[in-house]
Amino acid sequence: MVPFVDLKAQYLSIKPEIDAAIQGILDTCQFTLGKEVAAFEEEFAAYSGSSIGCGVNSGTSALHLALLAAGVGPGDEVITVPFTFVATVSAIHYSGAKTVFVDVDPETFTMSPDAIERAITPRTKAIMPVHLYGQPADMDPILAIARKHGLVVIEDAAQAHGAEYKGRRVGSLGDLACFSFYPGKNLGAYGEAGMVVTSNPEFARTIRMLRDWGAEKKYHHVLKGYNYRMEGIQGAVLRVKLRHLENWTEARRAAAKRYDELLSGTTFDAPFVRDDVRHVFHVYAIRVQKRAELQAWLASHDIQSGIHYPIPVHLLPAFADLGYKAGDFPNAEMAAAEVLSLPMYPELTAENQQRVIAALSAFAQVPAGDHRELSPV
Numbered sequence: 515m516v517p518f519v520d521l522k523a524q525y526l527s528i529k530p531e532i533d534a535a536i537q538g539i540l541d542t543c544q545f546t547l548g549k550e551v552a553a554f555e556e557e558f559a560a561y562s563g564s565s566i567g568c569g570v571n572s573g574t575s576a577l578h579l580a581l582l583a584a585g586v587g588p589g590d591e592v593i594t595v596p597f598t599f600v601a602t603v604s605a606i607h608y609s610g611a612k613t614v615f616v617d618v619d620p621e622t623f624t625m626s627p628d629a630i631e632r633a634i635t636p637r638t639k640a641i642m643p644v645h646l647y648g649q650p651a652d653m654d655p656i657l658a659i660a661r662k663h664g665l666v667v668i669e670d671a672a673q674a675h676g677a678e679y680k681g682r683r684v685g686s687l688g689d690l691a692c693f694s695f696y697p698g699k700n701l702g703a704y705g706e707a708g709m710v711v712t713s714n715p716e717f718a719r720t721i722r723m724l725r726d727w728g729a730e731k732k733y734h735h736v737l738k739g740y741n742y743r744m745e746g747i748q749g750a751v752l753r754v755k756l757r758h759l760e761n762w763t764e765a766r767r768a769a770a771k772r773y774d775e776l777l778s779g780t781t782f783d784a785p786f787v788r789d790d791v792r793h794v795f796h797v798y799a800i801r802v803q804k805r806a807e808l809q810a811w812l813a814s815h816d817i818q819s820g821i822h823y824p825i826p827v828h829l830l831p832a833f834a835d836l837g838y839k840a841g842d843f844p845n846a847e848m849a850a851a852e853v854l855s856l857p858m859y860p861e862l863t864a865e866n867q868q869r870v871i872a873a874l875s876a877f878a879q880v881p882a883g884d885h886r887e888l889s890p891v
């Protein structure tokens with residue numbers, strides 16, 4: 515079987531270091547925040563080209579607190595994209611603000627800068643671009659529009675640890691940036707975790723209070739806060755894994771290059787990558803017309819695949835109250851209908867990649883309509 519991701523292979527490759535780090539937390543009993551989390555905050559902020567890291571319990575919490583620190587609340591509007599994981603939009607909803615969508619670029623699937631100005635109203639407070647699949651959004655025009663209109667830019671960098679835009683690290687581009695360390699992300703905890711990075715000390719101060727019940731010091735609650743603290747074990751595990759992240763990212767990039775080369779001998783196109791970015795390939799997604807048939811075909815060849823994401827957020831029942839309808843964001847809708855994510859993780863072997871591409875080629879050679887009979891699922 516070719517799995518979609520293989521967390522076990524990665525754990526086994528660093529087991530002694532991880533086991534020692536977890537044992538260290540058991541020995542000190544710093545189960546929540548503590549020294550390991552503080553050290554990880556510093557190291558990850560530096561890695562992301564930013565100055566202050568605020569560790570929290572998920573990427574969603576990071577987005578929520580970044581919005582609150584930026585002063586976003588009821589009556590405000592936040593501009594983002596519909597082609598993202600639902601958490602981006604849920605976090606805006608938690609803040610009390612209204613989500614205003616703009617369409618994505620048809621090639622990169624990240625926020626289309628051309629669409630932003632038309633979406634700005636007197637209530638707009640922030641823009642939240644998403645670095646989808648590990649490819650940075652086109653940040654320079656987004657930042658220019660934000661500056662012109664006095665808006666805060668919050669990067670949703672949950673899929674893009676270590677990605678770069680014109681030589682600048684994701685995390686250093688906007689006013690605040692939010693990362694997820696969900697186990698399947700490029701830098702994954704052994705549980706749930708997330709972080710906001712910023713170079714603004716005022717934002718960081720607010721986020722540090724909000725994640726811990728709004729307390730300035732113990733029992734002095736100056737804000738209505740949350741229990742969003744990062745666990746000690748996650749901080750310790752993530753510190754170990756951060757030391758390996760560049761190697762893993764290079765392995766992902768090498769695997770992507772191998773896929774690109776193998777695909778050039780087929781009827782499928784490799785994913786579009788801007789030439790001014792370092793794409794970190796959280797997801798390697800191709801586009802296909804007969805996606806359901808191809809996914810079933812791959813499954814019948816023991817190859818797992820994924821769809822990120824089958825329904826754009828503006829068409830999800832949970833967000834019907836935003837009032838959008840099919841046809842509002844054609845690029846997002848087309849992407850949602852066509853993308854198919856191939857297995858991608860640092861330990862993916864060239865041999866397994868060849869199996870994936872061989873199965874794709876075989877699919878393309880079967881006459882249309884015959885796939886179902888040939889792939890019992």
Ligand SMILES: *Cc1c(COP(=O)(O)O)cnc(C)c1O
Nearest residue numbers: 572573574599601602672694696
């Ligand atoms: C994973 C993800 C999140 C949410 O992170 P969690 O740690 O799962 O809460 C937010 N936005 C995007 C784009 C993501 O991929």
